[in-house]
Amino acid sequence: MLQKTTIAFLGAGSMAEAMISGIVNEGIVPANQIIVTNRSNEERLKELKQKYGIRGMKREDLQFEQIDLFILAMKPKDIDNVLLSLKDSLKENHLLLSVLAGVTTSYMENILHEGQQVIRVMPNTSSAIGESATAISKGSSVTEANIQLTKQLLESIGKVYEIEEDKMDIFTGLAGSGPAYFYYLMEQMESVAAEAGLHVETAREMIAQTILGAAKMVQISGKTPAALRENVTSPNGTTAAGLKALAEHGGGEAISQAAKQAARRSKEISSQFIEKVKVTN
Numbered sequence: 001m002l003q004k005t006t007i008a009f010l011g012a013g014s015m016a017e018a019m020i021s022g023i024v025n026e027g028i029v030p031a032n033q034i035i036v037t038n039r040s041n042e043e044r045l046k047e048l049k050q051k052y053g054i055r056g057m058k059r060e061d062l063q064f065e066q067i068d069l070f071i072l073a074m075k076p077k078d079i080d081n082v083l084l085s086l087k088d089s090l091k092e093n094h095l096l097l098s099v100l101a102g103v104t105t106s107y108m109e110n111i112l113h114e115g116q117q118v119i120r121v122m123p124n125t126s127s128a129i130g131e132s133a134t135a136i137s138k139g140s141s142v143t144e145a146n147i148q149l150t151k152q153l154l155e156s157i158g159k160v161y162e163i164e165e166d167k168m169d170i171f172t173g174l175a176g177s178g179p180a181y182f183y184y185l186m187e188q189m190e191s192v193a194a195e196a197g198l199h200v201e202t203a204r205e206m207i208a209q210t211i212l213g214a215a216k217m218v219q220i221s222g223k224t225p226a227a228l229r230e231n232v233t234s235p236n237g238t239t240a241a242g243l244k245a246l247a248e249h250g251g252g253e254a255i256s257q258a259a260k261q262a263a264r265r266s267k268e269i270s271s272q273f274i275e276k277v278k279v280t281n
């Protein structure tokens with residue numbers, strides 16, 4: 001179904017690249033049917049063209065009749081400009097996927113002509129290797145066929161979960177931003193390894209393998225994280241000492257707060273957009 005689909009990315013930053021990399025590697029859409037545009041940085045378009053074999057062009061040069069699906073991947077603050085510039089050239093059968101944190105489907109629908117098909121998507125940068133956890137929430141006019149097409153496309157970059165839009169903020173806090181928490185954790189572990197004189201590259205590999213193993217245990221064993229944690233924890237052993245220190249230093253609370261504050265920020269971005277609608281109406 002997707003072999004004949006043409007996709008245009010608006011925005012050529014790190015999230016767009018992660019998605020392009022995953023989609024091209026999987027071969028679900030031929031690379032020459034992926035177009036990428038950005039505001040001004042031609043060098044960046046050249047780089048993406050060379051790396052992935054996709055097409056780069058200025059937004060003014062997009063041939064709308066050849067495009068099936070637009071992926072909005074610029075910063076949330078640029079949404080109005082981009083939607084207003086697309087609005088009158090879009091046809092009803094054009095599908096818009098937005099990966100913008102905090103921007104609701106109803107906000108986008110309010111700017112666009114009635115009946116425009118919009119889906120809000122929250123991927124993460126692990127899309128680049130086909131391992132994203134991606135949530136989608138549909139707008140009010142999307143056809144079932146387009147939801148299926150979207151799921152099929154996004155499954156090429158990882159696992160896809162359809163959720164209610166009011167859960168998008170917390171999903172963003174957990175999974176959209178989530179990889180950064182694990183990278184941060186790994187940075188801390190790497191510092192400890194370096195302090196103890198371990199070779200940095202080897203330590204990095206060992207730490208990544210440890211996190212990967214723990215994640216796969218949750219996926220494959222069917223056991224809860226709590227049960228798996230208990231299996232690691234021998235009475236009066238090393239893990240008990242480590243977990244005690246984690247609790248004493250607010251480790252659990254720190255992790256909860258990271259997800260909650262990211263979700264709060266996603267909500268805050270949404271509310272800024274709602275305020276804008278109020279002002280302009």
Ligand SMILES: NC(=O)C1=CN([C@@H]2O[C@H](COP(=O)(O)OP(=O)(O)OC[C@H]3O[C@@H](n4cnc5c(N)ncnc54)[C@H](O)[C@@H]3O)[C@@H](O)[C@H]2O)C=CC1
Binds near residue numbers: 011038074075
């Ligand atoms: N980085 C991540 O892990 C994730 C990012 N997102 C969302 O993806 C979006 C992009 O984030 P990043 O890639 O991290 O940012 P970035 O700063 O790397 O990229 C933004 C891109 O948008 C382009 N751009 C800005 N204004 C534009 C306009 N008017 N028309 C066309 N292109 C324009 C810029 O030139 C740049 O290429 C954000 O809305 C963010 O919420 C969503 C999930 C995860």
Ligand SMILES: O=C(O)[C@@H]1CCC=N1
Binds near residue numbers: 101172177
């Ligand atoms: O930091 C951000 O705002 C984006 C959205 C989720 C991950 N990165």
